[in-house]
Amino acid sequence: MSRSASRRRFLTMVAFTAATAACGPTLPTAVPTKPADKPAAAPPAAAPTAAAAPAGGAATPAAKPAEAKPAAAEATKPAAEAKPAAAAKPASTVPRNKTLILGFEGGPVAAFDNMNPYLPTARNSFGLHQVMIESLWYLNYENGQMIPWLAESHEYNKDFTQVTIALRKGVKWNDGQPFTAKDVAFTLNFLKEAGAKVQYGPVAQKWIKAVQVVNDQTVRIDLNEPYARFVLENFAVHIYGAIRILPEHIWKGQDPTTFKNYDPARGTVFTGPYKLVKVSETEFIFDRDDNWWGKAAGFKELPAPERVIFVDQGPQERRVATLQNNEVDGHPSINAGPFQTANARNKSVIGWTADKPWSWVDPCPGRMLFNCAKEPWGDPEMRWALNYGLDKLKYIDVTSEGLLGKEALSRFVFPDYPPLRALLDKNNDLYQKYPINEYSPQKAKDILAKKGYKPGAGGILNGPDGKPFTVTMVVGSPAEGAVMTGPNFIAEQYKALGIDVSIKQLSGAARTEAVLKGDYDLLPYHNCGGVVDPYATLDNYHVRHFTPIGTNLIGGAQMNTPRWKSAKSEEFSKLTDQIGLLSPGDPKIEPLFRQALEIWLAELPNFPIQQQYRIVPYNTTYWTNFPDAKANYIHPPNWWMTTLMIVMNVKPK
């Protein structure tokens, strides 16, 4: 072989290899080879339940304490064998006007085959917990009521150490097996056993003493301590999610940390009205299950959309384009500017309100956290100085680009929802003494001077130790979508007081670690707590959640995030405990809350910055009756479990 022939062969080989690499790769298999099995026959229709309430209908928020009736212990029958039927092939495409398309948050999903809703890595909001999984109840923020769904009612004993839950009759898993109290008991025991390995595991371990199956439709839960909000906070989608009941016949014997619950041949089994038919990093497709138990049991009609698709919502500009071009029917969120662009180009794009600010009040208002375990932030007067030093109205104006005004101010770290607003209204007089929304740079300067801060070089104060007063404010990274307008404004305002604020932009893991370990001076951060009752918000500041700097917060990033521990915080925590022993809505809460509020205002472990307004855009080109301020049958988030209420209510145009 000649040398030249050899080189030619090599070059040919390079080209061939490259061409093979270019054309050869097998695309990832995203479509299940077989669709989920359907039951052999339509399940026998159970008698319609009298208590079936329309979506959005009222139900008791939390039952009054009463002695649980000792229900006769019925031997529970073994669940009938599921008879798999011939697999029905999902339609290749469904007409657009029969398809509901919603965006999902958080970017593409790398582990798109993870259908275990309890893993810490579970994404859930790509449709899994919106249309496949049903909750026992759905809390409706609009009227403060719990909508009974898989459950019909519940009853606490006198001291809230036991709750009895009555389940709805006729509920079936999507493989035809009956859904019973045994599944509820299995789930709670599963969580209790798994503990810290899974979401809700620590809750189950801490609170649940024993679970007893009274009969197929009744389960009784004994609690380790009184917990008057056990059902409200854990089974009713208080915020985002709830304890999701698992089918025992699928999950029994599975390792909670490695079971993915994804089997294209068998299907992913839950009770919801939709079945999973396709998964990929950017798209999840669910087809309506016409054998859904709700229809057969006479509980509800089938939802109108035949197919529901969740797609990666992408950056702001893509959200505008997909809304404008009617490629989606809704997204989890969009900024005001992009929303106005989409709305100007397509009038079918709507927000919660028909006019400005088009926004819905998110349950997690914004606040400025101090690291109370780090000096000088252990001093309440220093915290008040910074509160006086921030012009919140101006901040709101600047960050919302003029969209919001006084209505976005917060008096406490409550979302501005009617029951909580009413509670604060009754304590308006306290705000004369503690003018939390007063902007007074002079008062701020006076406090700082009193504390020994003196003018130094470059307009920066020198502290009592003679060193320049420099503080670190940890914020999100612009690379992950954080907008710097707010932090920059705050830094400028504090600089005017003589405080040198160093903005530390951290992304993902680094920011979370800084929050959990207390590696900051100032931290603008949201507060997710109570939504119809003050307890959860107050509990966020409970001293039992305190951990020293350098140690991870024991209760997660919402629980005593400011590391507030003092004699006053002990007192505050005792009042919180007393409120915790009362049922939501109990009038005895009001005086206790007033005392707690006064301590909180005097101490100010953090200060509220503003209500969190969020635009959740919908597009009415193909579907109508999305929730809005007028048709407020439910709150609008479409990444929460409550999305099912929206899917059940939308109507084709």
Place this chain on the structure above:
Amino acid sequence: VGLTLGYVVRRVLLFLLIIWITATINFVVPRLAPGDPIAAVIGRMESQGAKVENSAEMIAMYRQLFGIDDPIHVQYVKYLAALSRLEFGYSLANFPTRAIEIIARALPWTLGLLATTTLLAFGLGTILGALLAWPRAPRSLRFFIPVFMILAAIPAYLKAIILLFLLAFTVPIFPAFGTSQIGKVGAEAFENFLDALYHSALPALAILSSSIGGWALGMRAMMIGTLGSDYLVLAEAKGLSPSRVFFRYGMRNAILPQVTSLAIAFGHIVSGATLIELIFSYPGVGWLLYRAITDNDFVMIQAITFILVLSVATMALLIDLLYPRLDPRISYARR
């Protein structure tokens, strides 16, 4: 020819040394970055509104499970042992999915996109570059020189945004993101292939427009150097056809450095085109790497980086060993 056993052995040992050093750097650097990967998972859950009680307990449990709390030397030994078996372990941010499983899903997308664009850019750029230097080529081709220079100067991600605005939003000819038509289920393999091709049009165009200029300008410089060679003058004097002189005598002798660059470029392909993949929600390795860095998922970072190092080092080794076959002037034998 031109290759000795001793050289091959030394070169393979060097290859192994490079792999070990880079694997060690790969182990150390992600651990120096701030941020607890498990805390990041908890943070992501909370940012979506989920309440995570007793997260400290959860973080401690998973840190123990993943061996993150082991002494660093124990982690290092375990890491090297696993690497020798090409095991990367579970992705910290996507547990219980293994890192290799996620990479295996992403790699075909990246290879499909980048191998095609690299090859196209190489082919078109090399021919155009050679023509730009060739005296007999039409003068109109010179128009491409400033165009290439401008295209090469604009970053690919910027062109991606412009293309997205023009061809996906303003005149919606191409899809803006993803790899398949929204809502389509169970299509045939060929249909899926065409769909994927269609969806990769804009990212491919962004990459192609950036890289083609580099190849063309490189080849042009190489070709200019070749033009004055005696063998080329002789070929012309012999009366060989212009196309034969151009391809056989001109391009063929100028192309060697381009082939080397191509081999190295192919080695880099496995790392993906991070920004392009992010902009188009293209589920390739570049996007995975971005997510892994953000989440400090160092198992995933290690896996992707190791595969990249392995790929580049292997290509470099191959090209080094094959050089004597490509260019007879190169010999590793002692003279």
